Amino acid sequence: MLPTMPARMMSPTxxxxxxxxxxxxxxxxxxxDGEPSVVLVGGDAGIGKSRLLTEFLASQRDAVVLSGGCLDLGEAALPYAPVVEAFRGLTGELGEDRVRALLTGPRRELARLLPRTEVDPTPHAGDPASQSRLFxxxxxxxETLGQRSPVIVAIEDLHWADRSTLxxxxxxxxxxxRGRVLVVATYRADxxxxxxxxxxxxxxxxxxxxVERLDLAPFERDELVEQxxxxxxxxxxxDLVDVIAERSEGNAFYAEELLAATERSGGPLPSTLRDILASRLAPLPESAKEVLRIAAAAARTVDHRLLEEVAQLPAAELRDGLREAVAHQVLVPTEDGRSYRFRHALLQEAVHGELLPGERSDLHAGFAEALTRDPxxxxxxxxxxxxxxxxxWYAAHELDRAFAASLVAAETAMGQYASAEARHHYELALELWDRVSEDARAAAHPRWEVLRRAAHAALVGGDSRRALAHQRAAxxxxxxxVPPEISAGLLAKLSQLLWIAGEGEEAMTLSEASLAAMPDTPSRDRAFALAWRGRLLMLSGRYEEALAPSREGVDVARAVGASLEESxxxxSLGTSLANDHDLEAxxxxxxxxxxxxxxxxxxEDVLRAYINLGHVLAAAGARGAGSVPIADSRRWDEAIAVSEEGLRWAEDTGIVGPMVDFLRLNLVDDLHFLGRWDEADRQIELVRFRPDAGAAGAHVALSVGRVRIAxxxxxxxxxxLSGHGVLGEGSVDLHFLIPIAEAEAALALWExxxxxxxxxxxxxxxxxxRLEWMDLLVPLAAWAEADIAIDARAQGDTAGVEEAEQRMDxxxxxxxxxxxxxxPDAMWSERLRGVLHQVEAERMRLAGQAQPEAWQRAVAWLDEYGHAGVAEYARWRLAEALLARGDRDEAAGVLGEAHRRAAELGAGAVRERLEALARRARVDLAGVDAAGDAALGLTPREREVLELVAEGLTNRAIGERLFIAEKTVSVHVSNILPKLGVSNxxxxxxxxxxLGLDAG
Structure with a gap:
């Protein structure tokens, strides 16, 4: 007879x-309380992670609990397995009606993981932003669930998680x-x-x-005694405690199994974990062992119906085997009553490890056949x-079937926004390519097409290097x-991947080569290659060169009905034309x-259109369009309206991800330029990317960094800006290189x-x-040279002064x-003349010459065309020059006006410098007349124009006084009248x- 078993092997407390x-x-x-967190519970196998989590969850009566576990299926892991399990459990807790109500708007994407909800997800699978939408x-x-009760998301065995879950x-x-959410995840640290x-x-x-780490330590002796x-x-x-403490080393599961072995045999304790588990399983009747062998091949949890299908045992025999396995605490029924799981993964691993090779293959084949009959x-x-x-099928060595299943699994994973798992399945199929039969290969896509799809999956998953390798292999x-147009199309796609990976020069070369290899006959591939060539040239700032391939791309796309390529x-054509001085077209x-x-x-193309449209409108506002100066804010209003419209479309459609952030950052940049920094801050809070999020984070670093500097x-x-700096020399994309350099240089100068x-x-x-970047970098370079020369002169460094002078020249x-x-009539000429005003003023500062007139010209131009706050820097320098020349009263007026404007903007950088200068000059800034603050939302320049209108000056006279064009004054007056609610x-x-704004 078997020795008497204790009633339980787990501690009831x-x-x-x-x-x-x-x-x-x-x-x-x-x-x-609205402070969400993630707790990672780590520890060795058997240390008690699952028990801790189970006890914690069982005590939470007022929280919504979503729990799921990862499956040990190797790299072929089920996409989002614990998430699927967790949300399916939600249906039982909340009911189908509440779950369906939850899956509305952007949350419809969850239907990809919960197909039984009869809710259709949004139809946008396969693009790079798709996974972000699901997330x-x-x-x-x-967050919605948390509005009623706190939510706990529990994920077990994170060490087995698929890439997408991670x-x-x-x-x-x-x-x-601020969601009321706690995520708890366990993992095996060993x-x-x-x-x-x-x-x-x-x-x-x-x-x-x-994130909080919670590492479980082994039991101390007193805890082991309690257990x-x-x-x-x-x-x-x-004595038993001594032996178990020594052998288990405080591991709770090992201690339980050692105690069970002692109670069973009464003899010496097993010396290894394998022996411990073997002794645990040895007393079981054969019916239970057979059931456990079958269950072990399914991983840790197995559905009862699936077990029946695979076991093919008489119902009574299966029932008896399960009863014994449960009674001996090897299997545990799941809470839903439909499945069984091994009490501990170590038990499943031990049983699976004892299977003979042929037995293991047969069992895996049995599971595959059962799943084929009833998916x-x-x-x-x-x-x-x-x-x-x-x-x-792979574990059963049925390679043809594993090959076919992997290809279908890859497509399914892409539809679930699980590109990492899709890539794995494509790679498994490619690994098996030469090991499967000719019939299996014939039934699949051509090898080059599988490689192309693997490249796309890698790209969507953010692995550009692997995408490049697969595309080259394709x-x-x-x-x-393949026909020449397909081959050339693959080259064009490789060019795109190279660009994304930062290999701009090679990307440019290959885009040209792909077009040269492409037949002239209209085709979708040719339309793509032309569209990409135009976009590549446009992104490189080569707008005039981008026009021809973009125009031809439009024509070819229309000829073959390729609407996406046409868009x-x-x-690219529109962006290039707008930047090549044909804004309206x-x-x-x-x-x-x-x-x-x-x-x-x-x-992506919708978002790209919103982004580029907003960008060219903002650029037109920044530099003026034709004869229309920045003071006419129509272009800025259009740019902001475009960005806001795009963000509403994204929200209504359920679209999220990096490109939505890029669109929002366009809006941040526009608000920054206009000095609406509080509004910019509110938009920054909605950006999902963080400055450390790889290359895409450079855009965040730039937009947020600029606002913070100001x-x-x-x-x-x-x-x-940390970790970004100026970008690497391998990139030909100036969009981030120059602006980030501007921000980095400005920060260095202020510091x-x-x-x-x-x-x-x-x-x-x-x-x-390109001329476009001169107005960003040259003024800062001049500022730097002036500061360096002043410092060098103070230290008697003549060579340093001379070098700075030469560089300024x-x-x-x-x-x-x-x-x-x-x-000369182009707006860029006006812009370059303004930059020259700034450089000439810095040149006077470098030479130690008090030339207020130079700074007055710079101030006048910056008020008209510069970024908000930049004119206050020039006023600071103007006040310095006036004080150096002895014009104290005029300097006090300039300081007061500049300080008031800086305070209105929240321009802390320049305000501190103005206050420091005022202290040194003994100017009382608190006495500055602030009556103009009531002027109904007028800009600083509009306030100046109004003062002169009140004096009775004509537009021409005002222009001469303020160093601006007569037509510009007319635009200012047109803006002032409706703001004041007057007609003349x-x-x-x-x-x-x-209001007391008249000069008299």
Whole structure:
């Protein structure tokens, strides 16, 4: 007879872990108060992670609990397996009606993981923003659920998680915001080696302020005694405690199994874990062992119906075997009553490890056949069955079937926004390509097409290097077996991937080569190649060159009905025309591109149209369009309206992700330029990217950093720009290189580091071969040279002064040469003349000459055309020059006006300098007349114009007084009248007198 078994092998009471339990309770309390967090519970196998989590969850009566576990299917893991399990459990807790109500708007994307909800997801799978939309849907669902009760998301065995689940956990850690959500995830610390997929994720999560690590230590002796006493129902023998403590090393599961082995045999304890588990299983009847062998091949959890299908045992025999396995606490029924799971993964691994090779293959084949007959038995549901089929057929050495299942699983994963898993399945199929039969290959896509799809999956997943490798392999595999247009199309796609990877020069070369190899016959591939060539040239700032391929791309796309390619070519054509001084035509084409993209559902192309349309309108506002100066704010209003419209479209459509952030950052940049920094701050709070989020984070770093510099929040600006600096020399994309260099140089100058600013400007200006960038870099370079010369002169460094003088002379020569090459009537000439005013003023400062007139010219121009706040820098320098010349009263007026404007803007950087200068000059800024503040929302320049209107000056006279064009004055007056609610100049003058704005 078998020895009598104890009634239980697990402690009926929860032993120890009081501190860990308290930390979980504290994290939940913070989440309930709107401070969400992620707790990572780590420890060796058997240490008690699952028990801690189970006890914690069982005690939460007022929280919504969503729990799911990861499956040990290797790299063929089911996409989002724990998320699917967690949300399916939600249906039972809330009911189908509430779940359907939850899946509305952007949250419809969750239907991709919950197909039984009868809710259709949005039809945008496969684009690079698709996974972000799903993540936003999960986040929104959790935040919505949290409005009623705190939400706990519990994920077990994160070390087995698929790549997409890991990405989701990182996303939640970064973006939970104020949601009442607690995420708790367990993982085996002893399995996470340096090259494990979880290792970099843990490192990334550890950097997030919302993440807390909870590492479980082995039991102390007193805790072990408490555990053994609870199991035995009596105090354990001290000698037994000594032996178990030594062998188990405080591991709770090992201690339980050692105790069970002692109770069973009464003899010496097993010496290894394998022996411990073998002795645990040995007393089981054969019926139970057979059931366990079958269940072990299914992984840790198995559906009862699936077990029946595979076992093919008489019902009574299966029932008896299950009963014994449960009675001996090897299997445990799940809460839903439909499945069984091994009490501990170590038990499943032990049983699976004892299977004979042929036996293991037969069992995996049995599971695959059962799932083929009834896909609904799959752990992830019928829609996810092919991932499990690929796993089981591969383990059964049925390579043809594994190959076919992997290809279908890849397509399914792409539809679920799980590009990493899709890429794995494509790669498995490619690995099997030469090992499967000719019939299997014939039934699949050609090898080059599988490689192309693998490249696309890698691209969508953000792995540009792997995408490049697969695309190159696709080109090699397609050589001599596909028509020329397909081969050339693959080259064009490789060019695009190279650009994304930062290999701009090679991308440009290949885009040209792809067109040369492409037949002239109209085709979709030719339309794509032309559209991409135009876009590449446009992105490189080569607008005139971009026109021809973009125009041809439009024609070819229309000829073959390729609407998406037509939209792409129109986008590049419109952007290039707008930047090549035909703004109205460019804007019209961009609006046409937008309309087509919205009609055909090209998500990225819709967003790209909004982004580029807003950008060219803002650029027109910044530099003026034709004879219309910046003071006519119509272009700025249009730019802001376009960005806001695009953001509303994205929200209404459920679109999220990097490109939505780029669109929002366009809006931030516009608001920054106009000095509406509080509004910019509100938009910044809605940006999902963070400045450390790779290359895309450069855009965030730039937009946020600029605002923080202007506000004088230098430490925050430095944190934003850290790690970005000026971009690498391998890129030909000037869009980030020059503006980030501008921000980095400006920060260095405000912080008193002109040498660093000089180096930054030098590096960046090597790439500035277009006029557009001169107004950003040259004024800062001049500021740096003036500061360096002043410091050098103070130290008696004659050589340093001479070098700065020579460099300043070079800046003036560069500007004068650019002016000579530019149409005198073009707006760019006016802009370059303004930059020259600034450089000439800095030249006087460098030489130690008090020349207020030079700074007055710079102030007049900056008021008209400069970024908000920049004119206050020039007023600071103007006040310095006036004081140096002895014009104290005029300097006090300039200081007071500049300080008032800086305070209105929140321009902390320049305000501090103005206050310091006022203290040194003993100027009382508090006495500045602030009556003009009541002037009904007038800009500083409009206030000046109104003062002169009140004096009775004509537009021409006002222009001469303020150094601006007569037509510009007319525009100012046209803006002033409706703001004051008057209809003519006389009424405006009366209002000015009433407000005390008249000069008299």
């Amino acid at each position: 929860f032993v120890g872990r009081r501190l860990e339990r308290a930390r979980l309770e504290s994290a939940l309390a913070r989440a309930a 936003e849907a999960v986040l929104s669902a959790l 990405d989701l956990v990182v996303f939640l850690a970064r973006n939970l915001g 399995e996470v080696h340096r090259r494990h997929s979880l290792s970099p994720v843990l490192a990334e999560l550890s950097r997030q302020p919302s 053994l006493e609870a199991i035995l129902g009596r105090a354990p023998d001290p 609904s038995l799959a752990a992830g549901g019928a829609d996810a069955v092919h991932a499990e089929l690929a796993y089981h 080109i090699a595999a397609a050589r001599d077996v 792409q070519a129109l986008n 460019g804007v019209a084409l961009l609006r046409e591109s937008l309309e087509i993209a919205r009609r055909v559902g090209g998500v 506000q004088g929040r230098f430490e925050e600006a430095r944190a934003c 008193g580091r002109p040498e660093h600013a000089r180096r930054v400007a030098d590096r960046a200006m090597e790439h500035a071969d 070079h800046l003036q020569e560069v500007l004068q040469a650019a002016l000579a090459e530019t149409d 100049r006389g009424e405006a003058a009366a209002v000015a007198h009433r």
